[in-house]
Amino acid sequence: MRVTWRDHSPHSEAFDDIYFNPLHGKEESLYVFWQGNLLNEKLAGNVQTVFTIAETGFGTGLNFLCTAQSFIGQSKEAQCLHFISVEKYPLALTDLAKSHTCWPEFKSLSDQLIQQYPPSTPGVYTLAFLEGRIKLTLIIGDAASGFSQLSAMVDAWYLDGFAPSKNPEMWSDALFQQMARLSHKGTTFATFTAAGAVRRGLQAVGFEVEKRKGFGQKRERLVGRYLQDNIPEPTVTPWFDLPSQARPEQVVISGAGLAGCTTAWALAQRGIKVTVLDAADKPAQGGSGNPQGALYTKLSVKPTLQSELHLCASHFSLNLLRQLDPEQTFWSECEVVQIATDDAERTRQQALINEAAYPQEIVEDGSKDTLSKLTQQTVTHDGLIMKLAGWVSPADFCRALLNHPCIDYVPDSQLTELTYQDGMWIVQTAAQKTYHTSTVILCQAEATSQFVQTQHLPLKPIRGQVSIIPASVTNQKLNQVICGDGYISPPFRDHYCFGATFELKSTSLEITDSGHDTNLHNLAKVLPDLAADFEKSKHLLTGRVSFRCSTPDYLPIVGPAPDPETTLERFAPLRKDRKWKFSNVSASHLPGLYVNCGHGSKGLVTTPLCGEYLAALICAEPLPMRKPIHDALNPSRFLIKNLIRKQI
Structure with a gap:
């Protein structure tokens, strides 16, 4: 204005x-x-x-x-x-x-x-x-x-x-x-x-x-x-209606990665006691455990629900990080330079700039000369400068989130069985410990679908290997996150972390030379001089393997867990007519059971806002995202899509 x-x-x-x-x-x-x-x-x-x-x-x-x-x-x-x-x-x-x-x-x-x-x-x-x-x-x-x-x-x-x-x-x-x-x-x-x-x-x-x-x-x-008693109006998508419940005094969360820890923190900030169970001996040992991760969003040429979610979520994540760690000891608010390594990507980037849907406070165009001057590196391609961005140490972030008086973190506690009886969930762990609670939130990445109640969720692990090398192997300095086919962040604790591979079929946890070669090859396309220095000290490379949890539509699965059997029964007419108009039919949920998973490689962006969304939903507060977005994240969406496609 x-x-x-x-x-x-x-x-x-x-x-x-x-x-x-x-x-x-x-x-x-x-x-x-x-x-x-x-x-x-x-x-x-x-x-x-x-x-x-x-x-x-x-x-x-x-x-x-x-x-x-x-x-x-x-x-x-x-x-x-x-x-x-x-x-x-x-x-x-x-x-x-x-x-x-x-x-x-x-x-x-x-x-x-x-x-x-x-x-x-x-x-x-x-x-x-x-x-x-x-x-x-x-x-x-x-x-x-x-x-x-x-x-x-x-x-x-x-x-x-x-x-x-x-x-x-x-x-x-x-x-x-x-x-x-x-x-x-x-x-x-x-x-x-x-x-x-x-x-x-x-x-x-x-x-x-x-x-x-x-x-x-x-x-x-x-x-x-x-003056009136407000009666909710029927919706055209009743399967996305959200449940209401009494504000719980205590919640059990399974999973101490980014999804579980951000959700626990959001609930704890509201004074709710939270027990966080995790199979590992310390937080963030799965997909959230890499030394560093990039916090930014890859913008679409024209705004979409996904780009809106990512922009609003990036803003929320940065504000949360500023609150938790104002000295930026385990993160940094810096630009992310997204370099176009081929003509198709540069054409897409140029269309994004020409569309002018995003102001300069979010993204700027950058020639290779501009980017070389900004990064003080040899950059051989044009690209974009993302402003609402930075890098984070996910494990340190998780530990900071769990350091809350209302959170009880319990390591070495793998959830093995989940049953509902007399209005309460009975949560059993491999350590033979039992918890009784009205509200459970599953934040276990692809393992979220291992339970009878959630086995319909289409979650897929995608292998990624990052490479790690001492910062002393080069005299060059890097102050921004650089992205191309992979990413590299400024050094943290005297090491560079770069990668990551994207392997759809491998399930191996072994660090491989081929993974390092892929990461070095991708780095050379965006920062050839830095990659050359790393290549000379290749024998010093170490790494880490983890698995991104992906979904078919590349959006997270966040919200109340549907009752699969009742949902399929109530909305069966969709098999015959996807535009069927339902009356006096509402969504059916498993009471007090929620999921938060499937964030892929964007967990640093999306998990804090999704945790806030779940906490607001559970506590009957105003929801922090537009209805079309939380509909797009709703766990019921896959059951409904499969009904329409006549696949179930």
């Missing part, structure tokens, strides 16, 4: 309107929205764990800052705030930061917001404050469309944004309908406007509306509450 600055406050050129009252912006926000929604009284009488506010225009974030600070002062210690806002035209980071200088009293919150502020690409971005006690979900996109794909229950609405006369497109019947869908009986709203179209639109969808005195010289404003 292009803005001009007038009297130290931003003014929208597109809508010819101000973002906030330049003299009394904070006072107006509190009067109109905090007091208009009676939030002091609501919080005092609230017994919910999470209180949810939704806003229709984020702008400079003033309403969020005012609300967050007031919440800290007024709420009980056990209460959490989830603030959801949409913004179709996000401010540039420089304009946001400049506007925040008007409110020095918010500096602590403002600094955290600025550090976590997302890119301007459409998507759902989750930001955390005060150790997760306050969360901000920022939806970049149209208000009505953004809310239509949100899964949440809202307690109070802030109807903000540019005036209805300036921006009538936002104040639409479609928006009011989504407000009603996301509200419950007693949900309140407040807005600065008293426009008749707004009043009538809210009344038409079930809100009681009252006029109150406006702020300062403004004559009137509107407040009100939702």
